[in-house]
Amino acid sequence: MLSDAAVRRLTHYCRRAAVMPPEFVEVSGEGVMDGRAVRYVGAELRRLVWRDGEVREALLAAEDRTVWDALLEALRRVGARSQGLALLDLVTAMSLEAARTTSRVAVKN
Numbered sequence: 001m002l003s004d005a006a007v008r009r010l011t012h013y014c015r016r017a018a019v020m021p022p023e024f025v026e027v028s029g030e031g032v033m034d035g036r037a038v039r040y041v042g043a044e045l046r047r048l049v050w051r052d053g054e055v056r057e058a059l060l061a062a063e064d065r066t067v068w069d070a071l072l073e074a075l076r077r078v079g080a081r082s083q084g085l086a087l088l089d090l091v092t093a094m095s096l097e098a099a100r101t102t103s104r105v106a107v108k109n
Helices: 002-019 044-051 055-063 065-077 082-109
Strands: 023-027 038-040
Touching: 002 044, 002 055, 002 065, 002 082, 038 082, 044 055, 044 082, 055 065, 055 082, 065 082
Parallel strands: none
Antiparallel strands: 023 038
């Protein structure tokens, strides 16, 4: 699924996500979360991961349980078993970034 180099980058991103101060954003139009502040990976790391197409696509596909399991297994293989929550933060960040990007494109058109 991910190349060895992409797994190393993902591990690096997870480790950074775990130590960087989080941001909180207000989510609107999301049903249960409407109007609530959600913990979010910092902007600098979000931009970095978003530019990494291979990792970004894997994170966006992680809604599929098989992909999620493969990402956790990749972290386990490189000794980053404890990074599961940081991985979840990155998956959430990429999902929200994708939604924001889509809404910005729709507004431009």
